Amino acid sequence: MATVKPKVDAVIVGMGWTGAILAKELTDAGLHVVALERGADRDTQPDFAYPKVVDELEGSVHRRFLQSLGQETVTIRHTGDATAVPYRQMGSFKPGTGVGGAGTHWSGCHFRPLPEDMRFRSNVEQRYGKKFIPDDMTIEDFPVSYDELEPHLDMFERVCGTAGKAGVLNGVVQAGGNPFEGSRSREYPLPPNPDYLGSEMFYKGAKEMGWHPYPIPASNASAPYINPYGCQMGPCNACGFCSDYGCLNYSKASPNACILPVLRRRGNFELRANSQVLKVNLDSTKKKATGVTYLDAEGKEVEQPADIVLLCAFQLFNVHLMLVSGIGTPYDPETNTGTIGRNYSYQNLNRVVLFFDKSVQANPFIGIGGAGATMDDLNGNQLDNGKAGFVGGGLVWARQPGAGPVRGINVPAGTPNWGSKWKQAVADNFRHSFYFEVQGACMSYRQNYLSLDPTYRDGFGRPLLRMTFDWQANEINASQFFVDQALKMGRTLNPLSILGDAKKDGEHYNITKYQSTHTCGGATMGNNPATSALNRYLQSWDVPNVFAIGANAFPQNNGYNPTGLVGGLAYWAAAAIREKYLKDPGPLVQA
Amino acid sequence: MSEKDPSPDALQSRRRILMGLSLAPLAAALPGVHAADKAAPGAGGSSFAGADDPRRYTPSFFKDTEWAFIQAACDRLIPADDTGPGAVESGVPAFLDKHMQTPYAAGAIWYMQGPFLEAPAEFGYQGKLTLRDIIRVGIDAMDAHCRKTYAGKTFAQLDTAMQEDLLTQAESGKLKLEGISSKLFFSNFLNEVKNGYFADPKYGGNRNMGAWKMIGYPGMRADYIDWIGVRDKAYPLPPVDLSGKRG
Numbered sequence A: 001m002a003t004v005k006p007k008v009d010a011v012i013v014g015m016g017w018t019g020a021i022l023a024k025e026l027t028d029a030g031l032h033v034v035a036l037e038r039g040a041d042r043d044t045q046p047d048f049a050y051p052k053v054v055d056e057l058e059g060s061v062h063r064r065f066l067q068s069l070g071q072e073t074v075t076i077r078h079t080g081d082a083t084a085v086p087y088r089q090m091g092s093f094k095p096g097t098g099v100g101g102a103g104t105h106w107s108g109c110h111f112r113p114l115p116e117d118m119r120f121r122s123n124v125e126q127r128y129g130k131k132f133i134p135d136d137m138t139i140e141d142f143p144v145s146y147d148e149l150e151p152h153l154d155m156f157e158r159v160c161g162t163a164g165k166a167g168v169l170n171g172v173v174q175a176g177g178n179p180f181e182g183s184r185s186r187e188y189p190l191p192p193n194p195d196y197l198g199s200e201m202f203y204k205g206a207k208e209m210g211w212h213p214y215p216i217p218a219s220n221a222s223a224p225y226i227n228p229y230g231c232q233m234g235p236c237n238a239c240g241f242c243s244d245y246g247c248l249n250y251s252k253a254s255p256n257a258c259i260l261p262v263l264r265r266r267g268n269f270e271l272r273a274n275s276q277v278l279k280v281n282l283d284s285t286k287k288k289a290t291g292v293t294y295l296d297a298e299g300k301e302v303e304q305p306a307d308i309v310l311l312c313a314f315q316l317f318n319v320h321l322m323l324v325s326g327i328g329t330p331y332d333p334e335t336n337t338g339t340i341g342r343n344y345s346y347q348n349l350n351r352v353v354l355f356f357d358k359s360v361q362a363n364p365f366i367g368i369g370g371a372g373a374t375m376d377d378l379n380g381n382q383l384d385n386g387k388a389g390f391v392g393g394g395l396v397w398a399r400q401p402g403a404g405p406v407r408g409i410n411v412p413a414g415t416p417n418w419g420s421k422w423k424q425a426v427a428d429n430f431r432h433s434f435y436f437e438v439q440g441a442c443m444s445y446r447q448n449y450l451s452l453d454p455t456y457r458d459g460f461g462r463p464l465l466r467m468t469f470d471w472q473a474n475e476i477n478a479s480q481f482f483v484d485q486a487l488k489m490g491r492t493l494n495p496l497s498i499l500g501d502a503k504k505d506g507e508h509y510n511i512t513k514y515q516s517t518h519t520c521g522g523a524t525m526g527n528n529p530a531t532s533a534l535n536r537y538l539q540s541w542d543v544p545n546v547f548a549i550g551a552n553a554f555p556q557n558n559g560y561n562p563t564g565l566v567g568g569l570a571y572w573a574a575a576a577i578r579e580k581y582l583k584d585p586g587p588l589v590q591a
Numbered sequence B: 001m002s003e004k005d006p007s008p009d010a011l012q013s014r015r016r017i018l019m020g021l022s023l024a025p026l027a028a029a030l031p032g033v034h035a036a037d038k039a040a041p042g043a044g045g046s047s048f049a050g051a052d053d054p055r056r057y058t059p060s061f062f063k064d065t066e067w068a069f070i071q072a073a074c075d076r077l078i079p080a081d082d083t084g085p086g087a088v089e090s091g092v093p094a095f096l097d098k099h100m101q102t103p104y105a106a107g108a109i110w111y112m113q114g115p116f117l118e119a120p121a122e123f124g125y126q127g128k129l130t131l132r133d134i135i136r137v138g139i140d141a142m143d144a145h146c147r148k149t150y151a152g153k154t155f156a157q158l159d160t161a162m163q164e165d166l167l168t169q170a171e172s173g174k175l176k177l178e179g180i181s182s183k184l185f186f187s188n189f190l191n192e193v194k195n196g197y198f199a200d201p202k203y204g205g206n207r208n209m210g211a212w213k214m215i216g217y218p219g220m221r222a223d224y225i226d227w228i229g230v231r232d233k234a235y236p237l238p239p240v241d242l243s244g245k246r247g
Helices: A017-028 A056-061 A120-128 A146-160 A197-208 A315-325 A419-432 A473-491 A563-581 B008-018 B031-038 B064-077 B092-099 B131-149 B160-172 B182-198 B207-215
Strands: A008-013 A033-036 A074-077 A269-272 A276-282 A289-295 A301-311 A342-345 A348-355 A372-374 A394-399 A433-440 A449-457 A463-468 A497-500 A520-522 A546-548
Touching: A008 A017, A008 A289, A017 A033, A017 A301, A017 A563, A033 A301, A056 B182, A074 A449, A146 A563, A197 A372, A197 A394, A197 A433, A197 A473, A276 A301, A276 A315, A301 A315, A315 A449, A315 A463, A315 A520, A315 A546, A342 A449, A348 A473, A394 A473, A419 A433, A419 B207, A433 A473, A449 A520, A473 A497, B064 B092, B064 B131, B064 B160, B064 B182, B092 B182, B131 B160, B131 B182, B160 B182, B182 B207
Parallel strands: A008 A033, A008 A301, A033 A269, A074 A463, A301 A546
Antiparallel strands: A276 A289, A289 A301, A342 A520, A348 A433, A348 A497, A372 A394, A394 A433, A449 A463
């Protein structure tokens, strides 16, 4: 028998970015909030303190700050007729766990979507005709516009102390920023971080290409900063331990540094770490959640009743919880019906490595996670998709989150993997090479979806989430196009040699190779309850006192990193709960 | 060059030959050894000169036969040469012995529930051996293969050219071993050797930060804001490790 705790106003599953944002907003509104985090509690002191934190073996091999796959993972297959096998070792994507979640170990790239990204299907149809979209491509419009989101995107940047340069301020193009961005109401809270060599060279190469380079918006503080919550951030010292690591310096924005210091002092907020939520409990009508059941640190079953259930776990685990709890109807690709698991998408990340002689001091150990340079000349409406022959935009960027020898050293093509020649190549190239990344959008398809696995179970006895995903021709073509553009640009910089890893025709999704943690969709927001799990406020169509907040809501992934939009959507949903739902609990949109 | 159970002296003389330094004292040829031999009693935590000599490490995970394989294989994978220190003198065997006893090597962060199905390489490792079992089973299988093929000799007893050839065959998966894929074993073993070579010295390898010095990695300084805009000079500071020791 589960211990039953006293009922609270809201229970939050997961204490990453979206959980922390919702906890702040709802405790502001006077609600009593309990947050359940499956991992450990942690904070800058002592968990990320120098020097212990800057340990590559512990951080990038033992993956101290990431989720262990020992208890919970997913299974993966390429097509619906195959048997899925477990994601046994972390490779392709790196979900977080613990207080801060993936918001602890991200790099800091903090993009807003383009206005046209938010009306994605309509925009493609208008520009290229309905027939340009393949029948199996299930892309949709986001049911919220850029203009509606703008104040919330702005708020998230204020909370994060994002460093950048506005390109369009109240409709007026600004020098030095991205001229193609949606109009911003305010300048970034902090100016851009300094450029390291690779980003300086990116500006040079991008100008050769006729592109419009601009500083990547980075939630790595470029100066001392106090956010609207009174949380203090210190200027980034370029330590080189962003991706995979918690920030030793209060510089990289994270829930730990930017929100939790306030929450922890609140009487109406309770954080329970080491609390593994097993399911959302529904009443007999299946239209109302009564709370959640979780295992506490001792493994004892506890029931937490609540009026509102906020799913704020990592994208994959939000979808998993909805499926194991029986919220909504699972997606069936045969009939193209059901919504939970539908429109799973990912990100199309590729890399170009440039090798130089010893006069070029690339110093890859210097790193500021999100900082660097990029351009939007091949993204959104700047790209002529009709001519390019695929749907979706992308970008090339120079980014150096910091590299060390354990994480891997790039060596030119043809170098052996061991022996004296390998050693020589490592010694010759470590400090004199850098890479540009090539990141493209990823469309959603009828054949790419999430469901429950019939064979494999997690450490708590639940079926694992099963991912059915493979690269489709559209994304392979896009990968080749963008990598080709990056190679052309790279060659203008006269490297000794250059490597590109564009996907080959017919290439399958490889789970062993890191290709971004930007997994998206599976419980998407939309205007039609037949094709979306959530309404425009990220509220479940089926169980209106459940909200599922995160990249699970993306109907497809755009060319950018998702975190900026995830944070903006969290503030948008929080505003809807505060201003609409609390006054009149029930569906915020009539189906 | 065939030798039985290569002694430290044999390894040293081979290195001297390889390095074309047979007339120079070994200590002068190898900066790491030089520093250790010169160390005053008590310096760097050593109670006597040479106490951190990696050849004096007594393994607690690996058996003696496995230890001989590890010494030989480490020396082939990352040999000592003009570029920098080799894996053996860097203490990589000691790293491996310690690393095999961590929760990581016991599969703590891998999903290890069955069934264990065969799947294409794109789906990654799908076996039921943990890392330390992959290493142990692989070493035993390599030695069994060698004894069967080379008149009872173990891997460590073969000459270096034959050892290199076997490792090359294992790397490509051409080598057929009993009970384990040679490619699986090799890729995991090589990965661990590189981890030991480049990880912080506290884990037992990268002795005196030799691997970091070789590539110009400043180690765990973790503050480069004053150097981010410098273009015309190489980064000037030597490495520092997690204990605060400078290289």
